[in-house]
Amino acid sequence: MNFVIEHSYLIPLLPLLGALAAGLLGAKVLKHNSHWPIWIGVGASALMAIVLLVGMLTEHHEPGRMMYFMSHWFDWIVAGDEKTGIFNAAAGAFIDPLTAVMLAVVCGIGFLITVFSKGYMHGESGYFRFFAYLGLFISAMTILVMGDNLIMLYLGWEGVGLCSYLLIGYYYEKPAAREAAKKAFIVNRIGDFGFALGILLTFYCFGTVSFFGTGPGSNTGFLEKALHGIANPGTEVYVFWIPFCLMLGAFGKSAQFPLSVWLPDAMEGPTPVSALIHAATMVTAGVYMIVRLGTLFVGNSNAMITIAVIGAFTAIWAATIALRQSDLKKVFAYSTVSQLGFMFVGVAVLAPVAAVFHLITHAFFKALLFLSSGVVMHATGGELDMCKMSGLKRRLPKTRILMLIGCLALSGFPLLSGFWSKDEIVHAAGGKSLVLGAVMLFTSLLTAYYTFRLYFRVFEGPEKIPGGDHHHGLSQGDSESHGPAAQAHHNPEPLSMMLPLAILAIGAVFAGVINLPFAAGVREHALGHFLQQSPSFAMAARVATAKYGTLTDTDKLGLGQEPTSHVVEVAPLVIGGGAALIGIALAFVLHLQNRAKADELAGRFGSVTRVLDAKYWVDEIYQALIVEPARALGRLFWWFDRVIVGGASFMIGVIPQIGGAALKFSTQRGYLQGYAVSMLACLVLILLWMFM
């Protein structure tokens, strides 16, 4: 572990080197072996991350002591003076349990997905490009979770944003992909504007951008300053707004309402990308950021309520849209938006541990689900419309089992990972507000329903394979959407694709073990106890204690503290499990037993269905309220630019040219003595001017 901490710079560097190797050599040298540098780079990083996590887990823990390591790489940007505060964005790592957990998730799942991608992307024209982007992404994501100041965080943040943009637009020949990439980029800019503003405000108020100065305890980091309520004089009023600005960034990246519109469209990217970036890792960056900066947020109840409301609304809103989607990946995309809402609610109700717990389990099962649907897509020649397929279980038996596991985990089927993590959030939400709890519970039910609607539609029932009678239903066309090259895939479930899926499935089943509410072989609330040692959690807990007086047991659990009593609360588990089972049962009835019934029901509630089908017309509202006015403004600016600015710059361009021509033909005529005369005449003129 010490090795990893000492050489923590290797974690982002190795994938970056891999990406460079793949990007520079891929086109000419490596070609179909372009995955190797990424495998090696990401694999090494994953190994380091695992070693780090295990090392930190086995580290002796004393209650109340924070565990962290700081690793300084180099001074990056240093500016300013004592008066205004020194802007010191050092490149360095801050490693605490939260970082370790995030690194393990990012690198571990990232590695699994790079392995999967080899089989999935085989034969694509931009094979090396894909892997180079992937390596770059992992590198940026690790910087994001390791950075010890806001600037590093922002660097990683923008880095993953860039990779996301590049990967969504991977099939850039396809207009939809281009549009989706643009949309993701622009919507994220709105969020990043808020984030950047938040960083500036933070520096303005606290005079630093480091989370923890030389270490927790000293007052040099802005989190400690926030903890002790120290801000630059005269800036206290702005401290209140910092969380709101940062929140905007988090909502953008994590696709919360109303900045959620980009995520469903982002499914235009290759499926492994959807799994890695748009389900498991990047989109959770917003949650990570709020958890990391919890000290700033917890004390601000307005901000917490805002997050809770937005999160809960997004959760239920996206879940309802998912009810009517027929595209596999779109369902999962909306599901992701919804689950991210869960995480935000978790953060907002003082249960960051639950949020991180859900983040981990979600990473497993959502990656599994996406990759499984990728296998489906692979086998059906790029077809994803669940109305066109049915009963694939015979064609894709392994995939069916994996998918089933994923769906069960997502819907919160008892004893699977999603069950534990989701119910913890629902429970914590219910503890804060019954309405909030009820909404989350209902959303859980919806989740179970739409998940199994998908499963029953696709894998169960009478066999119907899209794309005609070709073996395995493989059709040649539609190569643009996922595009396996023309060679025949005789085995739709190759080992290189199944193996990562199997590992993810194991994770989806058993990941809940890490934070069980009771001791069962492992310690109860193990994750909570582990994260409790993170300065971010400990300090947030301290702020919460100061703000709300004594914390309840639930709150303590949520913040990773030792609860006063160790009673397992069975009721929330039962209620949560029940909701999941009801949802599954409903889906079973409507989508396996009697599919006509479902259509009939849909018809009966025609208006609701239309609203849901149209996704609440969010895109249209955006178009009317934002895009069109912006376009009109753009036209105005274009005119201004062309006539006024263009005219001015034309003058700026032309005047020097005229001057140049005049000088060129008058003074640079090539006569040696002409030069001498000019020089001396100027000399004499200068002398005259000086002495007159």
Place this chain on the structure above:
Amino acid sequence: MNVTQLIIPELTLLAAAALLFLMGGSNAPKTRLLAPVVALLAMVGALVASLIGQRTGVRMDDTGSLAVTALSVYIKSISIGVGALFVLLAWPTSRDGASNRSISFSTETSEYFALLLLAITGMCVVASANSLPTLFLGIELASIPTYIMVTMSRPHQQAQEAGVKYFFLGALSAAMMLLGMSYLFGVTGEMRLDHIIDVLRRPADGPGIGGSLLMLAVLLMMMSFLFKLAAVPLHFYAGDVYQGAATPVTAAISFIPKIAGMTALIKLLYVAGAGTWALDPKLMKLVWIIAVLTMTVGNVLGLLQYNVKRVLAYSSIAHSGYLLVGLATLVHVKAPEQRGDALAAIAFYMLAYGVMNVAVFGVLMLLPAKVPAPARTAETYDDLAGAGWRHPVLGVVMALGCFSLIGIPATAGFFGKLYLLKPAIQSGNTALVWLAVLTMINAAISAGYYLKIVTAMWSKSDGAGTEAIRDTAHDSAYDLGHQAPATERSVPVLAAIALSAAGILAAGIVFPLTGAIYRAAASATAWLADGPR
């Protein structure tokens, strides 16, 4: 102090130059091939000797002719360091060691490198000169070899025309400098700069300082140094000379005399201000005007050119203007720390400019001309057309160099301009703020021709017909000579390009490195506090 200890770098260079002169007596191709190695080793040795030199305080020899200060050590180090790149650029690659693609030494390879070493020595002497004759001889030692280098660099009439123009006007400027020195000596009665400062510091009712004659002396010397800088109104030669000389020589003459002149100018104004920069307001105004005129005229002249070397000549005039912006700031600001900033900015810019220059000229050297001739590589926009597609790496480096010369962020040039403008803006002096604004406008104008170079390199022209021209022209162009074919690869030049490109990028992106270089430059400002004593 024993003089030998002070001038180890110079002695190293001189010894190597003497050895090269002796080697010039041999006629074996092997000797010629050995010459650059000797030169490079001498440069490296001198660089090491200079770098380990003491940085603080002033060390003088017994006669007081030399005073090694922090500024001297810095100038010596950068001039020798960049000088090593010039050795790489001029590295003979033909089998007989008589030429590379853009320079032809005939049989005088050893002599060429000896002259290069001597020019660098001259620059070092200027950097540590503390008396008028030493300053004069140092400037001449930095200049006279360059006259010869220009003339001998190519067997074309152009080179000789460039040489004669450069030489004659240089002699004129030397005469001006001498006239100025005679008056400076006359009004103070001293030859040593520190003694002159002492005289000028005496109270006004003591022995006089000759009133306007002192100003006359300063002006005449200043004009001569401005000639070395190719500053307006003494810039006329630059375009012709740079165009006529072989490309490696152009690279050298756009750096060596410029740095020597700038160093001498700083010293002169320091002395004229009696060590406290108490300059006549009119003189300060003059520096301001010359700075503005220099960058503007340079940039404006660069716009309407056909020959890229000529463009770069005018660009070098503009860059002299930027250096003079630093000088104007230096003489205008009042606070000592701002003065330090301004001097450090000048020092940083010298190095940045040298490195950028090597990059662009190096690329020009490696690209073939459309109409081949001995010792002629790409010079015109036509030659460059589409070259980026044929030689992507060179195209990228050229773009990098041009971006850096414009001052686009993430390059060394950006930080160079940033440091130059920072003290000007911070000073709050209206004249300096205007200077900063004009500098930025000039940077925008300069983009006009730099981007033209980049565009030409990456234009879609396929260079069709080049091969055919080359074939027909081959006989007539090569019958006289010993020229190596133009397709030959030059590892040393590539190394120089790679080094300079890495330098540009590293200084532009890795902020700590830029900071380190800047701090090294700022160490040169210790001289401001120490004085030349």
Place this chain on the structure above:
Amino acid sequence: MPDVFTNIALQHYLIVGALMFAIGMIGFMCRRNLIVMFLCSELMLQGVAINFIAFGAFWGKLSGQAFVIFILAIAAAEAALALAIIVLLFRQKHTVDSQAFRELRG
């Protein structure tokens, strides 16, 4: 310091030096023969030498004379080079007219 050389005497010599410099300068600017041009630059150096000797005598210092030695050395060096370049140019165009060499311009 012994006052062997007065301001008045000094000024006379300085005027001679200045006039010689100016005359040389005029010749440099308008005589087209490259050889004569360089001769004129030597004339300018002569003017400077007179200045140095005069100032040296005025201050009673030998360094003025010493400087003139260096000026002579440089003048000799430059003359040698100038004549070499002129010979080189003459071989090309068979003329020493400075106006003939303007291939480089613009």
Place this chain on the structure above:
Amino acid sequence: MVDPQTAFPVVISSLLAEVAGTSAQAATGPSAASAITSPVSPGAVVALCIVAGLATWLMLPGKREIAIRRVGAVILTAAALISAALLMRWTAAQGGMGAYFWIFSAIALVSSIRVITHTKPVYSALYFVLTVFATAGLFVLMWAEFMAAALVLIYAGAILITYVFVIMLASEAAAIGAGDNPAGTIPPEQDGISRSPLLASAVGFVLAGLLVYLILDKRNEIHRDVPHAATVAIVNQSGDTAHGDKAPGDTGHREELASAPALGKELVENHSINLQLSAILLTLAMVGAITLARRRVIVSEQDRLASVETVVVPGTPTDDNPHSILVYGTTNPRHKAYPEN
């Protein structure tokens, strides 16, 4: 203010007095002279410079008749005489200058004017020799005896010989080229016609006027440590002081200035580094000159056609001396111009 016209008789008398070796007290006493800032009024300087500039312009080689150039010479002489007279009058008022100064400086300036106005380069060079001799005379007046000798030896003896060689070479070849000008009566264009003479003389004389004005301006007077009002020493060629007290140590100092050993000591002790630097410069100039003279030139096709074939006399013996340097070089680039063995 001194008006040139009224001053003229006084000047003549003082000039005569100077030549006679006596110092005449002029009409204006020292007290009157000290009241003005400059002994010569700025207006006079400007007027004289304009006249001299115009005269020089007339004298410079050009397409004009020879008579006009002579008119220019006359005007220039007049202007020179007037300014000399002004200076002399002032000098006389202060105590006078030795006659040798006037003679040497007159020779030096007149011959330097001839350097730039003569249409034959050889004559220019010879006039330059004369200038050098006169300058050497001035040096002797300033006790720089060694420097005077060195100047004559180096300039007149060494440098100028080279010039004359090159001039001869060039004019010889040019004369062969210019077939229709057998006697060389009409000077070649580069010698016969000046380039922008008016502008050049304007610039030159503005500079000259400015320098003269600044030198004479009393505000620019250079002060030394010792009070000098009481010791107005007038120095003539023999070193006698005509007026005032002889300062203590005066002769010794003069002897030191005039002593070659002292100069040598000065050079070695205080200028050792400079001495070495100039040695390096001379070496490099030598090598450089050889390098340049040996360069082969690729003459462009049109130049080759335009130039006349050099006539080679059949009987010219070839140079077999291995140590001589061939100007034209060999065609084989791999060899030095001279044989290896």
